[in-house]
Amino acid sequence: MPATLIVGTQWGDEGKAKVIDYLAKETDIVVRYQGGANAGHTVKVGNDKYIFRLIPSGILYPRTICVLGGGMVIDPDALFDEINEIESKGIEARGRLRIADNAHLLMPYHKEIDIRSEEASGAYKIGTTKRGIGACYSDKVNRHGIRVGMLYSDAFYTDILPRLIEEKNKILEKVYSAPPVVFTDLKEKLLALREKIRDMVVNTPYYLNMELASGKRVLLEGAQGTMLDLDFGTYPYVTSSNPTTGGALSGSGISFRYLKSVIGITKAYSTRVGEGPYPTECHGEEGEVLRKAGNEFGSVTGRPRRCGWFDTEVVRHAARINGLSALALTKLDVLDTFKTIKVATGYELDGKRIDYFPSCRVPQLQVIYEEFAGWQEPTSHITKWKALPKNARKYVEAVSRFCGVPVAWVSVGPDRENTIALH
Ligand code: IMP
Numbered sequence: 001m002p003a004t005l006i007v008g009t010q011w012g013d014e015g016k017a018k019v020i021d022y023l024a025k026e027t028d029i030v031v032r033y034q035g036g037a038n039a040g041h042t043v044k045v046g047n048d049k050y051i052f053r054l055i056p057s058g059i060l061y062p063r064t065i066c067v068l069g070g071g072m073v074i075d076p077d078a079l080f081d082e083i084n085e086i087e088s089k090g091i092e093a094r095g096r097l098r099i100a101d102n103a104h105l106l107m108p109y110h111k112e113i114d115i116r117s118e119e120a121s122g123a124y125k126i127g128t129t130k131r132g133i134g135a136c137y138s139d140k141v142n143r144h145g146i147r148v149g150m151l152y153s154d155a156f157y158t159d160i161l162p163r164l165i166e167e168k169n170k171i172l173e174k175v176y177s178a179p180p181v182v183f184t185d186l187k188e189k190l191l192a193l194r195e196k197i198r199d200m201v202v203n204t205p206y207y208l209n210m211e212l213a214s215g216k217r218v219l220l221e222g223a224q225g226t227m228l229d230l231d232f233g234t235y236p237y238v239t240s241s242n243p244t245t246g247g248a249l250s251g252s253g254i255s256f257r258y259l260k261s262v263i264g265i266t267k268a269y270s271t272r273v274g275e276g277p278y279p280t281e282c283h284g285e286e287g288e289v290l291r292k293a294g295n296e297f298g299s300v301t302g303r304p305r306r307c308g309w310f311d312t313e314v315v316r317h318a319a320r321i322n323g324l325s326a327l328a329l330t331k332l333d334v335l336d337t338f339k340t341i342k343v344a345t346g347y348e349l350d351g352k353r354i355d356y357f358p359s360c361r362v363p364q365l366q367v368i369y370e371e372f373a374g375w376q377e378p379t380s381h382i383t384k385w386k387a388l389p390k391n392a393r394k395y396v397e398a399v400s401r402f403c404g405v406p407v408a409w410v411s412v413g414p415d416r417e418n419t420i421a422l423h
Helices: 016-023 075-088 108-126 133-141 148-152 154-175 184-199 203-212 245-250 285-291 312-322 390-403
Strands: 003-010 029-032 041-047 049-051 067-068 099-100 218-221 259-267 270-272 306-307 326-330 340-347 353-355 365-372 407-411 417-422
Touching: 003 312, 016 041, 016 099, 016 218, 016 259, 016 326, 016 407, 067 203, 075 108, 075 184, 099 184, 099 203, 108 133, 108 154, 108 340, 133 306, 148 154, 148 184, 154 184, 203 218, 218 340, 245 259, 285 306, 312 390, 326 390, 340 390, 365 390, 390 407
Parallel strands: 003 218, 003 259, 029 067, 029 218, 067 099, 259 326, 326 407
Antiparallel strands: 041 049, 270 306, 340 353, 340 365, 407 417
C-alpha cells in the first residue's frame, strides 16, 4: 500500500490541514515529519474549530494512528497542552499517538534563545514564531540535542545532560544575560516526561515500513511550505527544517519506494508571515482586501499575514523539488469579489527572463504578470466543478497549465464540505 505526501508549495498556511483532514478518513496512519509547535494547522468540523500545532489533524478520526516523526522538534509542554485540549473535547488521543525515538526534544532554553536571538538581531531578524525551532535544530545539527529515546538511558542523566546544561548556561548567561537552567529542575521534568510518553515511543523506520508492508495506508503531513525550506526557500528567511519531499523521507524513515503520490497544497493567491523577500506581495488596498477576505492572521502568533498574488514560478519550483502529482487549490472563494486577478507568470533578473526561482537575489527580481477576469459571485456553496463560474474555472485551469500539475481539488471554504473534487 502506498504512502501519500502532503506538502505546502508556498510559504506555509496554504490550508494543508483541511486537505489532510479530507484525506485522513481513508488513511490508517498520519505522520508529521518535520517542524514543531511553529505550525498551526486549523480544521473546522461543524461548529468546532481545532488548531493543531504538533499532533497530526488525523487524530479527529477515531481509528487513525498519529505519529510525531523523527524529523520533528517536540516541545513536551506544548504537546501535553494540545493532548489535554483535544481530550477535553471528548477525543481520545494518548492511545493513538506514537512518538519517534529519534525526534528531538525542544526545551525551554531553546525558546529563550530563539526569543533573545531575534531581539538581538534588530533589522536582521527572521520574524520567527518564537517557539525555539531554530535553536533546537541547531543543537541537533551540532550534535548537542536531546533525542526522545535518550530519556530511557540512565547515563543520559549523569553524563550527557549536565554537560549540555553547562554549555547552555554559558550562552544564556554570558551572551544573553538570561537566567540559567537549573539542572535538577530539568532532570525532574525529563524523568517525569519519560514515564508520560513511555507507551508512545516507537522506532519509526521499523514501525512505519512494517505497517506499510502489511498494507496500511499512510499519509505524510508536512508543516510550513517549500519556500520556507531550509535549503530551497528564501534563505535565511526560512524555517530550520525541510518541509519538502526529501524531509518527508528523512523525517519519517519511510522508504522512497512507498511514496506513490505527492499532493501540493497551494492557495489561489499567496501569503507569507515573518520577514523575507516576497516577489508578488501586494502592499496597498489589494493586500488589505485579500487579508480581510482570507482572514489572514497567523493561527499561532496572531500576526497579520502579508498577502499577494499567485506566483506560478514559486509553485513550479515546488513542483520540481517535490515531484508533485497533483495540486489542491485552496481558498478560491477569497478571490470572489475581485474584478481582475493578477498572476505572476515569470521573472526577469538583470534584464533577462529566467524560468526558475533563484536561490539568492530574490529582492532584485522583476515580476511579469498576466491579468485574469474575475467572476464576482460567491462560490462557497458550490460542490461541483461544472457549477463554478466560467471565469473561476478558467483561472483554475490557467494555474494548472502554468504550474504543469493537474489540480485535483478546489477548496471554496473552511468546512469539510466546501471541497470540490475534479476527478
Ligand atoms: P520559525 O520556524 O519559528 O523559526 O520561523 C521561521 C520563519 O518561518 C518565520 O518567517 C515564520 O513566520 C515562518 N513560519 C514558521 N512556521 C510557519 C507556519 O506554520 N506557517 C507560516 N509561516 C511559518
